[in-house]
Amino acid sequence: MQSYPLTLDKFLDHAAKWSGAQQVVTAEAGRAVARIGYAELRVRANLMSGALGALGLGFGERIGTLAWNTQRHLETYYAAMGAGLVCHTLNPRLTAAHLAAMINEAEDRVLAVAANLIPLLAELRPLCPGVEHVIVLDGAVPTEAPEGLRFWDYESLLLTRGSACEWGRFDEETPAALCYTSGTTGRPKGVLYTHRSNYLHTLRALQADAMGLAGRDVMLAAVPMFHANGWGLPFTAPAVGAKLVLPGRQGGGANLARLMKDEGVTVAAGVPTVWLGVLDHLDKTGGELPELQRVIIGGSNCPDALLRRMEQRLGVRVQNSWGMTELSPLGVIEAPDTPAEGRRSSGRPPMGLDLKLTDADGVTLPRQRGTIGHLKAKGASVVDRYFKTETKALDEEGYFDTGDLASLD
Numbered sequence: 001m002q003s004y005p006l007t008l009d010k011f012l013d014h015a016a017k018w019s020g021a022q023q024v025v026t027a028e029a030g031r032a033v034a035r036i037g038y039a040e041l042r043v044r045a046n047l048m049s050g051a052l053g054a055l056g057l058g059f060g061e062r063i064g065t066l067a068w069n070t071q072r073h074l075e076t077y078y079a080a081m082g083a084g085l086v087c088h089t090l091n092p093r094l095t096a097a098h099l100a101a102m103i104n105e106a107e108d109r110v111l112a113v114a115a116n117l118i119p120l121l122a123e124l125r126p127l128c129p130g131v132e133h134v135i136v137l138d139g140a141v142p143t144e145a146p147e148g149l150r151f152w153d154y155e156s157l158l159l160t161r162g163s164a165c166e167w168g169r170f171d172e173e174t175p176a177a178l179c180y181t182s183g184t185t186g187r188p189k190g191v192l193y194t195h196r197s198n199y200l201h202t203l204r205a206l207q208a209d210a211m212g213l214a215g216r217d218v219m220l221a222a223v224p225m226f227h228a229n230g231w232g233l234p235f236t237a238p239a240v241g242a243k244l245v246l247p248g249r250q251g252g253g254a255n256l257a258r259l260m261k262d263e264g265v266t267v268a269a270g271v272p273t274v275w276l277g278v279l280d281h282l283d284k285t286g287g288e289l290p291e292l293q294r295v296i297i298g299g300s301n302c303p304d305a306l307l308r309r310m311e312q313r314l315g316v317r318v319q320n321s322w323g324m325t326e327l328s329p330l331g332v333i334e335a336p337d338t339p340a341e342g343r344r345s346s347g348r349p350p351m352g353l354d355l356k357l358t359d360a361d362g363v364t365l366p367r368q369r370g371t372i373g374h375l376k377a378k379g380a381s382v383v384d385r386y387f388k389t390e391t392k393a394l395d396e397e398g399y400f401d402t403g404d405l406a407s408l409d
Contacts, residue, residue, distance in 0.1 A: 006199035008176055009082035009167035011239045016042035019215065019241025025263055026071040028248040030255025032263070034071050038238055041075060048079035050163030055110055055133050055152075059170075062086040062178060064108035064131075066099075066117045069225050069246040072137040072154055076112045077225070077234050081176045081195070082167035088178040089226040092117050098188055100127035102180045105190065105388060112154075115139025116249075125149065172196040178387060179228055181325050190387025191325050193229065201328040201381035202235040204352040209335040211296060211319075213267060215241040218291070220260055222247055222270030223299070228329035231269055231298065253277025257287055264291040271299035275310055282313065292316050294336060298323060311340055322346040326393075326400060327353070328381035345409055353379040354399075357408065362395050368408055375406040 015022065020039030025032050036044075057063060063080050065087060067073040080087040088106045090099055092114075103111075103124070112135040113121065121134065125146050134151050136142075141153045176195045180188040205211045213219060219242050221233040229235070237244040245263050250256060257278050260268065275295060281287065292314060297307075298321040310318050317336055323329035332355075334347035349355055357365045357373025365373045376399035383400055385392045394400055 005168065005170070005172040005195070007081075007168045007170065007172055007174070007195040008198055008235060009078065010199075011202065011235050012038065012042050012045065012078050012082070013167070015238035015241050019238075022215075022241050023243050024071055024074065025243070025245045026069075026248060027246065027255075027259050027263075029251050030247075030258040032259075033248075036071055038241070041071065042078070044158065045075040045078040046082065046165055046167065047158055047162030048075055049083035049085075049165035049167070051157050051161040052079055052083065052085060052110065053165065054161040054163070057085055057110055059084040060086065060175065062088040062106045062108050064088045064090050064103055064106065064111045065113075065226065066090050066092050066120065067112060067114045067137055067226070068249045069221055069230070070114070070137065070248055071246065073112070073114075073225055074234055074244075074246065076135075076137075077177075083165050084170050084174055086175045086178050086192070089229075091180075091182075091224070091226045092120060094182070094188075096120065096123035096127065100124055102188060102190070103128045104130065106178055109133065110135065112137055114249075118142060170195075172199070177229060179226075179325055189389075191228075191328075191383050192387045193328060193381075197328060197381040198229060198232070198235060200352060201229075201232055201330065202239055204350045204381065205232050205236050205330050206239065207350045209348070210330070210333050210350040211236060211267075211269075212336055213237065213240050213242055217266045218243040218245060218264050220245045220247065220256075220263075220265040220268040220270075222250060222256065222268060222274050227299075228323070228325045231296075231323075231329060233269060250274070253279070253281035257281050257289065260289050260292060261287070265289070266291055267294045267296070268292065269296040269298070272297055272302045272306055276306060279306075279309060279313055289314055289316075294319060296321060296333070298329075298333075308340075320346045324402060326383040326402070327377060327379075330381075331355075331377065331402075349377075353377060353382070355406075355408070356399060357406065358395075362401075364397075370407070370409070372405055372407045375402045375404045376400060377402055 015038035026034040110133045177193040321333035323331040332347040
């Protein structure tokens, strides 16, 4: 059979060739501010690969992003990954100290930053002397820059330094993305995803009993793109040619509700608090979301009352899920046709991920159902070891300890 490296540029290549006119929509304050087809987005992302090379970034180096869910952030994803760079997404809601530790460990020399996050650079710059370039994704570029730092306007950089770049042509085990754990239970640890791991994670997420996204769908990515590959949505949507709606910085329930109605969103993904805001707005205004069919929830446990309220008020199917940064992130998810009555779990692992329970000493429990144990995971998109560490984070059988207690029904 042919050698066909599983590299992420193939998703956007596929979308550009077979769904080239399908839209990627960027919104702010609930209204669309930019629309682009996959074919044109692919051209721009490829030119940006050349621009990143012109800034001195070489194969395997990291580019940090401090950005929201926008077209240019998505272009930066593919510009970096397609050229063999590593897209290092940073959570702007973390402290400057945590962010600086991540930037320094990753050795980011270039940052792509949303304009409204530029003030954060004033705190980061003294802590991150290795940063040489800042690409402003939107808005005005500062007229003055600290010594040793240069600001670039995204469109100007694309115009003056952009050049066509051959994507792929490297091993599928090449690193593609870097995301750090939150650090809520200890020092933040980097999870380095490969092209192969994210490619296989995408195929796993697209299974019919998982996210089950189709080309006819309109997907709202309300989960931040800086959070564990944006749950993989920047890959799953172009993989099937689905319309992708990016809400910018979101902006509350009213704005999301307007955006979902205007764009005809059929599938939406985000954390429970996002949907609470949408429901409150719809109840207050009497609004409806007639095209919405499914809502995928993750990030934290969804209260039963909110789940029932969503399904009754919106007439949609809600899919619970559980995952973590170390799993890329999908762990388990409810099937779209899971009966609403009597649900007590977060779903099943799609094919490609194995789970088991052990005791406190790591010994596999002989009885795996109807008991509580330490949850371990194994699969092609599960972390092997943390970034810049030599010790594997796995047990003798190759399972990763999630740190959670769980039961399997």
